[in-house]
Amino acid sequence: MTDSQNLPRVAVITGASSGIGAATARALHADGYRVALLARRLGRIEDLAAELGDGAIAIQADVTDRDALVAAAQRVQDELGGADVLVNNAGTMLLGPFSSEQRADYRNMIEVNLLGAITATEVFLDQLEDGGGDLINISSVAGRTARATNGVYAATKWGVNGWSESLRQELLPDVRVTLIEPGVVDTELPTHITHEATRQAVQQGYDVATVKPEEIAEVIAFTLARPRHLAINEILLRPAGQLG
Numbered sequence: 001m002t003d004s005q006n007l008p009r010v011a012v013i014t015g016a017s018s019g020i021g022a023a024t025a026r027a028l029h030a031d032g033y034r035v036a037l038l039a040r041r042l043g044r045i046e047d048l049a050a051e052l053g054d055g056a057i058a059i060q061a062d063v064t065d066r067d068a069l070v071a072a073a074q075r076v077q078d079e080l081g082g083a084d085v086l087v088n089n090a091g092t093m094l095l096g097p098f099s100s101e102q103r104a105d106y107r108n109m110i111e112v113n114l115l116g117a118i119t120a121t122e123v124f125l126d127q128l129e130d131g132g133g134d135l136i137n138i139s140s141v142a143g144r145t146a147r148a149t150n151g152v153y154a155a156t157k158w159g160v161n162g163w164s165e166s167l168r169q170e171l172l173p174d175v176r177v178t179l180i181e182p183g184v185v186d187t188e189l190p191t192h193i194t195h196e197a198t199r200q201a202v203q204q205g206y207d208v209a210t211v212k213p214e215e216i217a218e219v220i221a222f223t224l225a226r227p228r229h230l231a232i233n234e235i236l237l238r239p240a241g242q243l244g
């Protein structure tokens with residue numbers, strides 16, 4: 001609860017239009033949070049906000065656009081009284097063999113997965129620090145390991161991991177920093193892969209994905225529900241049958 005006003009806590013979720021972000025919004029709203037849903041696809045987040053009802057607002061924002069994030073933060077301050085939780089979830093996984101043909105994908109992944117999370121955090125930091133907050137960074141198993149064809153995606157997630165550990169030390173004890181590192185989760189993530197042979201191969205694995213986004217959302221909600229003196233800083237979780 002936001003102590004001063006005795007109001008439910010406020011969670012800002014980037015990439016709330018699908019997958020893990022949408023599931024996290026549903027889970028936190030069910031736990032009594034007010035939620036700000038950020039994404040580029042306005043129709044999707046408006047539909048989700050309408051589904052959730054009271055205490056949910058949709059804000060169109062591209063995490064590569066700092067001005068849009070600043071405007072979003074202003075709306076969260078004005079309409080919800082400020083953010084207690086920021087979930088840096090927006091991401092893209094544009095896998096493929098390393099080549100110049102993929103160079104636009106590399107820039108996009110770095111700008112969304114790494115710089116987008118950094119920018120959203122610096123924009124919302126004052127709100128998180130006001131009264132104590134939580135920062136949840138959605139990394140990946142790819143933030144702990146790397147394999148052929150995922151080099152730049154892994155680089156963005158390794159970057160998120162290193163940055164998170166530094167922030168954890170800077171922000172303690174008032175802002176708890178948590179890394180969530182999932183393996184394969186059944187979402188639309190692979191559908192955006194531009195290298196066609198890689199997309200088809202990766203999609204086959206996702207077609208039989210056993211872990212659902214709701215299960216990751218449940219872990220995030222559990223982490224946030226721990227008493228303030230306990231910080232869960234890192235959770236690595238895979239489908240039980242995933243090797244790497």
Ligand SMILES: NC(=O)c1ccc[n+]([C@@H]2O[C@H](COP(=O)([O-])OP(=O)(O)OC[C@H]3O[C@@H](n4cnc5c(N)ncnc54)[C@H](OP(=O)(O)O)[C@@H]3O)[C@@H](O)[C@H]2O)c1
Binds near residue numbers: 017021042061112185
């Ligand atoms: N699914 C997995 O197997 C898996 C495993 C490990 C980690 N992850 C991580 O989990 C996070 C969520 O992915 P997901 O699996 O739920 O995939 P998803 O369903 O494709 O969701 C990705 C979300 O990111 C948003 N997004 C993409 N580019 C954006 C931008 N420039 N600005 C704002 N939002 C943007 C998308 O919204 P709009 O397109 O509407 O903007 C969408 O809501 C990512 O960080 C991903 O790396 C996923």
